[in-house]
Amino acid sequence: VVYSRGSKEIKESILNKLDNNFSKLHREGRIHIHDLEAYGLTYNCLTPNILQGFPFEEFSNYSDFKKLIEIFNYCKHIVVGLGNEQSGGIAFANFDEQVEKIYKKLIIAQNEINLKFLTELIDSFLKWINDARDRCGQVQYYVSLNLGLATGDLARYITSSVLKSFMDSKYIRPNIIFKIKDGINRSTIDRNFDLLQLAMKCTCKKMIPTYFLGDSNHNLKIDPFEIALMGCRSRVYQNEHGKDTTIGKVNVVYNSINLPRIALEINREHSNLSKAKKIALYNEKWMEIADSVKDLLFDRYYKICKLEADDFPCNSEHNLMIIDINKVKSLEDVFKNGTLSIGFIGLSETIELLTGEKFYANEENHQIAINLIKMMRETIDEYRREFNMNFSLLGTSGEFISGRFPSEDQKYFSHPLIDKGFYTNSFHVDVDSSLNPFEKLKFEGPFHKFCNGGCISYVEFQSAPLNNFEAIMELIEHAIKMDINYLGFNFPMDVCLDCDNVGTFDICDQCGGNNIQRIRRVSGYLEDAAFFTPGKKAEVSHRKPNVII
Template sequence: MIRIKSINYEHAAQRRTFVGVVYSRGSKEIKETILNSLDRRFSKLHREGRIHIHDLEAYGQTYNCLTPNILQSFPFKSFENYSEFRKILELFNYYKYIIVGLGNEQSGGIGVANFDEEVEILYTKLNIAKNEENFKFLQDCIDSFLKWINEARDRCGQVQYYVTLNLGLATGEVSRFVTSSVLRCFKVSDYIRPNIIFKLKNGINHKKEDKNYDLFQLAMDCTCKKMIPTYFLGDSNHNLTIDPFKIALMGCRSKVYQNLHGEDTTIGRANIVYNTINLPRIALEINKENSSLSKNEKVRLFKIKWGEIAEVVKDLLFDRFYKTCELDVDDLTCNLQNNLMIKDLSKVDSLEEVFKNGTLSIGFIGLSETIELLTGEKFFTSEENHEIAIDIVKTMKETIDNYRKKYNMNFSLLGTSGEFISGRFPSEDKKYFSHPLIDKEFYTNSFHVDVDSLLNPFDKLKYEGPFHKFCNGGCISYVEFQSAPLNNIEAISELIECAIKRDVNYLGFNFPMDCCKDCGTTGTFDNCGKCGSTNILRIRRVSGYLEDANFFTPGKKAEVAHRKPNI
C-alpha cells in the first residue's frame, strides 16, 4: 500500500494530500513511459543526469508558462447588469477563473504583465465610479485575491498556483491605487505569494521627479520586510530598448520577449519547452579523461562537448515542440474559450501557428562549479577566471543565436533556477565521480557565485552582472542579507542602482524570515525570544518563490545550509 507520507516531492510548493498522492504516482508512471518512448539519444542524456527534461510528464501534452492577454477578450457583456460592487468582485473572480483554468492546462506558471494597468482598464470600461466607497471595496478584493493565491492548493490536489504580478508602471488613479494596495496588503500580511515584480523605469518611477516614485519607495519598504517585490531593471543597458509595458517576467525568472514571428512582447506568449544542461558533468568528464591538459585546453574542450550536447538538446526541444503542436486546439480549453494567446486559437489551422511565437529554451546550471573544476579556482577569485566564465556563457549564447537564425525559431538561453535539479545532478554525478563539489549535494544556480562566497553585495553584482545580457531566456541575481533590512530603504535603493550600473536584468533580495507559530513574533531565531516556542515557520526563497523551508527538496536544503550573507 502507498502511504501519503511516502511520496517524495520535487518542489517546495507541494503538500501531501490523497489527490496529490494519486497525481504523483500517476506522474511517475507517465514519466517512465515517456522516457521509454523517446529517441534513445534523449532518454540516455536524461537518465544519466547530463541533462534534465523539465516537466517530463507534460512532454507533448502542453506548454510550460504563459503571460495571458486578459484584455483582448474580456467578457464585458456578462458584467452589464451587475452593481458596481459586483463588477469589482467578479473582475477578480475572473482572474481566479483564468488562473485555475491555466493552472490545470499548462505545466508552468502564470504571469500578469501589467496588473495595475489591466485592472484600471477593466475598471474604467466597466463604468465603475472612482469614489472612496468603491476604492475601499477594491482594496478588500485585492486583499482577498492575494489571500486566495496563498491558500488555494487546487492544482493537482496539492500545489499552489505559480502566479506572478508585474506592476509599477501605470500612472492612472486606479492603477496607482492598485499597486499601492497590493504592496500595502502584502507587507502587513503573512502572505508569501504571489511573486510580485516591480518594473523600474526612468521617467515613470525611478527618480524623485517621476510620478510613481512614491510607489517605488513603497515597494522597497515592502521588500525590506518580506523579500517581495523583486525588481525588473528597465534602465539596465541591455534592457534600454525594451518597452517596459510589453515585457513581463515570471517569478522563476523566465523571460519571453524577442519574437521572430511577430511583435516583441511577453503578452500572450509562452515558453513552450525548455531543458537544462548539467555543466559540472562535462567538466568532471574532461578532468577524468584529460587531466593533463592545460586550463585553456580544458576550456576549449568544454565548449566543444557542450556544443555536442546542445545539438541533441536542440533536437529534443524540436521533438517536444512538434509533438505539442499536434494537440487539438480544444485540448487547451481555457486558452480557446478566453483567447489568451497572441493568436486566437479558434482561428488557426494548427497550434504551430501560435506556439512558434513562444520560446524554446536551453538552460544551464553550475557555472561556478564548472569553472572551479576546469581551472582549480572559483570564477570570482580572479579576473582571468571571470573572463573564462563570461566567454563560456557568451559561446552558449552564440550557439543559441545560430539556432534562431538557422531554424527561424525563438530559441533562448536560460539561467536555470534548478529547484529539483540542483540536487538531482550532483546525486547522479556521484555515481560516476568523486569530488568535494559533488559531496556538498547541490550545484549553484545558473551563473551565480557560490552561496557561501561571502562577497560583499557590490562585488557579487559586479561578477554576476556581465552574464545577464546573454541569458535572453531569463536570469536573476540575488543579494543575501543576514537579517531583514527593516526600514532600510536606502540599502535596497543603493543596491538597485549598483545592479543597474552592472547591467543586471532582474534583481531580488533574500534574508531568513522566521515566524513563531504560537505568538506571531517574526525575525530570525531558533527559539522564539518572546514565548520560547520552537514551533517556528521558516520562510526562505527557492527558485524565485518564497516557501516553508521544511518542504524544500534535498538539494535546496543543502544549499540553504550553506548560504552566507553578502551584507
C-alpha cells in the first residue's frame, strides 16, 4: 500500500513538471508513459554481459563446491542490483553458454558429484527467482533466460537441467526463451534437437519456454548468439553507434500510442469520409502523435544521460553494459547504444473502427493493417536516420494500458469495442477470434518484421497439450514460414493448492477441493490471475482457444 501510494504521488508530481503537451497526451489516454515513476531516474531493461566483470580471480582459489555456489550467488547479486536500479526486466542472453564458460574458466572438474551439485544450484536459482521479493520491497524480479544454442557437453547439461527443474516444479518464473536455429537444434540430425524436444515437452506442461525463431526470414542474417529477448517481448538489437547485439545493451525508454483513440476521433469528426480518406487521415494523425512521443522520449533520454555512474552502482561495480560506464565522460556514450521505443496496442480495434470489419475478415483489410504498421515503421526508421538514434517500433504487451486506454476513451466516446473493457495486444487478432492456429499465425506473421523493438504471437489451446510435441513442432515450423519472430503457447493452468494437482478445473478432479490458483500468461509472464489488472481480467474472460475444426 505504501509503495502504491508513493508511486502514484511520484507519477502525478512528474506529470505536473513535464511539458504540458506531454502530460496532456498521457492524462487523456492518447499515449502512455511507461514506468512514469522512474522518469529521468533510470533506464528500462538490460541484457547484462555477465562475463565481462565476473570476478574470476577472486574465486580462483576456492574449492569446486564453493566456486559453483559463487557462480549463482553472483547471478543473484546481479539480478538484485539491477532490479533495484532500473525499472524493467533482466535477460541472460545465452545462459547455457555463459555458465559453461564461467565453469570452465574457474577450472571446476566435470565429475558426477559437481554436476549433480550444479543441477541442485540451478534449481535453487530458479526457486529463488520465484520467491524473492527484494525489488522495491515487494515485487518479483522479471528475469528471462535465453538458451538452447550452445552445443558443448556442459552447456547442454545446463540447458537440460534448467528445463527439467522448471518442468518438474511449481515454478512460474523465470521466463525461458529457447532459441531455435537450423544446424543447431531444429532438425532431427542437429546436435541439440533433443533439447528442443525437451523444451517442447516443458512447454506442453507449463507454457514455458517460448521460442525465438532464428530461421524466420527477417532473422536469417542475425547471429542468434548475439540476440536475446525479454520475456515481455522487448528486442534490443540494431545499433547506429556500434555492433548489432543485445548483450550489454538497454532499452532506454519507451512509450505507447493508443491506436483506437485516433480512429474514434476520425469517426466522430469525419464520419462521411470514404474508407480510403479515413485511412489517409489516420496516418497523418498518428504521425503527429508519434512526433510528440519522439520528443518525449528524447526528453527522458537526455535526463537519464545527465546522471552519473554512481547512480547505477551494480552496473558500475560489475561492468555489465556494452561500454564500461566508469570510463566515459558522459553516460550518453553508453545509452546511445540502447533503444528508444514507440509502442502501440489495439490494431484490431482500429481497423474495425475504420472499415467496419476485422483486419482478418478479408485480404483487403489485412493489407490495410499491414500498410498501417509499415507506415509506423517507416516513420520510426526516418527518426533513426534523422537523429542517428536507435528508435524502434514495439508491439506493446499492454498489461496495464489494455484496460487503461479504453477506460480513458469511455470518458469521450461510446462504442461496443470500448465497452468490452480492453484493447487487443499489439497487432494480435482478437482473443475470441476462434481462428485456427495456422490462420492466426498467417494473419499476424507479416507484422513481425516491422516491430524491431519486439513482438510475439501466441497460440491459445483449450487445455495443456500434454506430450503433443508433434502439434508444437508443426506450429513452430509454420510460424517460421510465416516469418514470426517470437512464438508462445498459452492454455489455462489451474493448480489445486490442497493437493498440487494441475489441470483445468473449478473443482479439483483429484481431491475435490476448491482452493484453486489460476495461472495465466499476460504480458509475457505467467501470473496468478487473481492479481491481474482489470483490463487483463476482461481479456482473459474473452479468450477462446485457437482450434482446428
